[in-house]
Amino acid sequence: MKKIIIILMVLMLCGCSNSVAITEPKEIWLATDIHYMSELMHNNTDVFTTLMESSDGKLSEYSDDIFDSFLNTVIENKPDALVLAGDLTFNGENFNLIEIAAKLAVVEEQGIPVLVIPGNHDIEYPYAYVFIDEKVYTTQQITEQEFKELCGDYGYNEAISKDESSFSYVYALSDNLWLMFIDTNTVASPNAVRDETLVWVEEQLKEGIKVLSITHQNVLDVSSLFPYGFSITNRDKLVELFNTYGVEYNFSGHSHIQTTIKSDTLIDYVTGSLTVSPLNYGIINVNEDSSVNYQVNHVDILNEEARERFISVTRSKTAEEVNTLSLSDEIKEAMIDYAVEINIYYFAGDKDTLVELSKRSELNLWKEHGSATFWGLYLNSILEELE
Ligand SMILES: [Fe+2]
Numbered sequence: 342m343k344k345i346i347i348i349l350m351v352l353m354l355c356g357c358s359n360s361v362a363i364t365e366p367k368e369i370w371l372a373t374d375i376h377y378m379s380e381l382m383h384n385n386t387d388v389f390t391t392l393m394e395s396s397d398g399k400l401s402e403y404s405d406d407i408f409d410s411f412l413n414t415v416i417e418n419k420p421d422a423l424v425l426a427g428d429l430t431f432n433g434e435n436f437n438l439i440e441i442a443a444k445l446a447v448v449e450e451q452g453i454p455v456l457v458i459p460g461n462h463d464i465e466y467p468y469a470y471v472f473i474d475e476k477v478y479t480t481q482q483i484t485e486q487e488f489k490e491l492c493g494d495y496g497y498n499e500a501i502s503k504d505e506s507s508f509s510y511v512y513a514l515s516d517n518l519w520l521m522f523i524d525t526n527t528v529a530s531p532n533a534v535r536d537e538t539l540v541w542v543e544e545q546l547k548e549g550i551k552v553l554s555i556t557h558q559n560v561l562d563v564s565s566l567f568p569y570g571f572s573i574t575n576r577d578k579l580v581e582l583f584n585t586y587g588v589e590y591n592f593s594g595h596s597h598i599q600t601t602i603k604s605d606t607l608i609d610y611v612t613g614s615l616t617v618s619p620l621n622y623g624i625i626n627v628n629e630d631s632s633v634n635y636q637v638n639h640v641d642i643l644n645e646e647a648r649e650r651f652i653s654v655t656r657s658k659t660a661e662e663v664n665t666l667s668l669s670d671e672i673k674e675a676m677i678d679y680a681v682e683i684n685i686y687y688f689a690g691d692k693d694t695l696v697e698l699s700k701r702s703e704l705n706l707w708k709e710h711g712s713a714t715f716w717g718l719y720l721n722s723i724l725e726e727l728e
Contacts (some may be wrong), residue, residue: 364516364517365515365629366627366628366629367421367422367515367626367627368420368421368626368627369420369421369422369424369514369520369624369625369626369627370415370418370422370423370424370622370623370624370625371423371424371426371555371612371623371624371625372411372423372424372426372615372622372623373425373426373428373460373557373593373594373595373613373622374426374427374428374460374594374595374597374613374614374615375407375408375428375429375614375615376399376404376428376429376430376431376432376614376616377404377405377408377429377437378402378405378431378434379405379436379440380405382431382434382436382437382472382480383471383472384473384474385402386472386473386474386475387475388472388476388477389402389472393650394650394653394654395654395657396654397617397654398597398617398618398650398651398654398655398688399597399616400616400617400618400646400647401431401616404616406642406643407616407642407643408444408615408616409444410640410641410642411615411622411640412444412445412447412448415453416447416448416451416453419451419452419453420453421514422512422520423448423454423455423456424456424457424520424592425457425458425495426555426593426612427457427458427459427460427461427462427526427557427594428460428461428463428595428614429441429457429459429492430463430466430483432462432466432469433462433464433468433483434470434471434480434481434482435469435483435487436471436480438463438488438491439491441491442494442495445457446494449494449495454496454512455495455496456495456496456512456522457495457522458496458509458522458523458524458556458557459488459492459524459526459557460526460594460595461526461531461532461557461558461595463483464482464488464527464528465482465483465485465528467482469482469483485508485527488508489508497510499512500512501513501519502541502544502545504524504537505537506527506529506535506538506541507524507537507538508522508524508526508527509521509523509524509538509541510522511545511552514627516550517550517551517631518553518627519551519552519553520552521542521545521553521555521588522555522556523538523554523555523556524538525556525557525573526558532570532573533575534573534579539578539582542579542582543582543586546582546585546586546588547586549586551627553588553590553591553625553627553633554588554591554592555591555592555593556573556579556593557593557594558572558573558593558595559576559593559595559596559602559609560572560573560576560579560580560583560591560607560609561580561591561603561604561607561609562602563600563602563611564598564722564723564726565722565725565726566719567596571596580604583607584606584607588607589606589608589633590607590608590633591607591608591609592609592623592625592635593609593610593611593612594611594612594613594614595611597613597617597688598687598688599612599613599621599637599689599690600690601635601690610623610625610635612637613688613689613690615640616647617647617651618647618648618650618651618685618688619639619644619647619648619688620639620643620644620647621637621689621690622639622640623635624636624637624638637690648685651684651688652681652685655681655684655685656677656681658716659676659680659681659716660673660677662711662715663677663711663714666710666711666714672706672710675703675706676703676706676707676711678703679698679703679704679706680707680716682698683698683720683723683724687723692727699724699727704720704724707720707721
């Protein structure tokens with residue numbers, strides 16, 4: 342009897358939210374890092390296209406079309422919720438968020454709850470520009486208050502609990518299943534969970550309901566090479582709370598890389614950017630037994646254009662470094678081609694193909710001639726993490 346009481350007390354103390362059975366299955370669609378840029382904000386000017394051709398591989402000239410196509414597919418498939426995990430806007434332009442909010446209203450009119458959090462590019466981001474007639478002008482940014490006004494109806498205002506010190510909130514998908522959105526992009530504590538928010542998170546987890554957590558930045562490190570910038574700076578405190586209260590799943594974005602990171606107690610499903618090849622989004626299924634499945638899908642327009650953009654950006658960045666090495670053109674070309682291939686499949690989250698690529702002889706060229714370069718270290722970190 343004493344033993345049973347102790348077990349019950351432990352269950353009550355730890356919350357053990359994952360032991361709660363889900364009565365009805367739920368499907369949640371998740372897109373992130375849309376970096377939406379209205380056509381009216383760039384008007385296909387050469388100056389914007391040139392900027393994107395030397396940027397990080399986003400197909401931002403067509404973000405309007407990609408986002409519309411994605412939202413139409415959401416409406417056709419009617420998931421139980423649509424989650425947008427931050428970096429909604431290209432670089433924090435107020436006008437872009439107004440357009441996004443209008444598009445999301447159409448989704449909600451179809452009975453699909455839309456739930457958003459801000460990313461690091463959305464609020465008071467200092468590079469909000471508009472591109473008109475080959476000229477670049479600063480444009481109105483988004484304050485925290487304006488984000489709440491424009492996006493409050495997408496989660497925060499419908500929450501069963503709100504954190505007053507950030508845009509964090511809990512949305513009850515059912516009595517037995519909560520989605521907890523943790524905002525790590527406040528002006529007060531960029532890239533971190535505020536102390537007040539951590540207190541609020543713990544209060545919610547004490548309720549003992551099954552919780553899936555959503556953040557913009559990653560909770561577990563995507564890459565040993567770039568933990569700073571990708572991961573939440575005080576992620577250890579969050580991981581500790583998740584461990585204490587049995588939160589097993591986090592969903593994040595930010596790195597634009599599709600990957601799954603596991604620790605002993607937590608899985609962080611990282612979804613790639615909706616506007617970077619292969620235009621991924623995630624589908625989360627919570628089953629009756631409370632188990633969770635995550636699968637990747639992709640928007641099915643502009644795939645070739647997105648791939649070409651990604652290849653050309655990767656190629657020019659790799660070539661910049663490889664061309665400083667004293668090697669034959671043939672060896673340089675082989676190294677560049679190989680790095681481009683690795684990067685494509687790394688961002689797509691295709692580990693099987695990466696394993697095959699890791700057996701190719703071009704890897705030895707990188708080991709022999711490029712191990713001290715940034716791209717050499719980068720490729721090494723990707724392939725090491727496959728093991
Ligand atoms: Fe981000």
